[in-house]
Amino acid sequence: MTAIREMKPEDLAWVTELERLCFSDPWSETLLAEALAQPLDRLWVAEEEGRPAGYFDLRIVAGEGELMRIAVAPGFRGRGLGRKLMEKLAETARENGAQEITLEVRASNAPAIALYKSMGFQTEAVRKGYYASPAEDALIMWRRRG
Numbered sequence: 001m002t003a004i005r006e007m008k009p010e011d012l013a014w015v016t017e018l019e020r021l022c023f024s025d026p027w028s029e030t031l032l033a034e035a036l037a038q039p040l041d042r043l044w045v046a047e048e049e050g051r052p053a054g055y056f057d058l059r060i061v062a063g064e065g066e067l068m069r070i071a072v073a074p075g076f077r078g079r080g081l082g083r084k085l086m087e088k089l090a091e092t093a094r095e096n097g098a099q100e101i102t103l104e105v106r107a108s109n110a111p112a113i114a115l116y117k118s119m120g121f122q123t124e125a126v127r128k129g130y131y132a133s134p135a136e137d138a139l140i141m142w143r144r145r146g
């Protein structure tokens with residue numbers, strides 16, 4: 001049974017650990033706490049059978065959504081949680097008046113790119129050498145419909 005709910009300060013420790021497991025440039029607990037306190041950012045977590053399993057951070061500025069982060073813990077991947085988080089993200093954007101959503105993704109991140117395309121995102125630009133450690137291009141994707 002999956003539950004998707006708004007992130008709370010009590011979730012900071014495990015989301016910080018999730019960041020370390022999922023990214024080569026993980027967000028620190030301080031940065032996550034700042035995002036949580038930031039009214040422009042909407043952070044939601046997914047729990048599977050009561051266990052923490054994933055999260056996203058959507059920032060909404062001037063009627064546009066930006067996906068800042070999404071991650072599912074390695075042991076919970078491939079069973080639809082990422083898609084459920086993306087559906088909640090799209091709903092959250094809509095509810096906050098953001099018809100369009102953008103994101104940046106590493107060009108080699110095939111699972112994430114496949115998920116985004118299946119959710120209606122299209123690549124509109126490539127930023128050469130945008131990422132460090134390891135150096136890589138970024139795809140800039142947009143979902144133009146609400």
Ligand SMILES: CC(C)(COP(=O)(O)OP(=O)(O)OC[C@H]1O[C@@H](n2cnc3c(N)ncnc32)[C@H](O)[C@@H]1OP(=O)(O)O)[C@@H](O)C(=O)NCCC(=O)NCCS
Nearest residue numbers: 022070071072077078079080081082083105111112114115
């Ligand atoms: C991207 C990520 C969130 C997907 O989470 P997930 O729970 O495994 O995704 P789901 O099981 O909901 O799969 C949804 C879709 O993603 C794509 N996908 C997931 N895993 C995939 C894989 N290994 N290879 C290719 N496509 C994959 C598929 O399109 C899939 O749809 P389908 O099941 O109908 O084929 C997860 O892989 C992750 O946390 N990655 C590390 C962090 C990250 O890269 N975040 C994105 C940064 S921009």
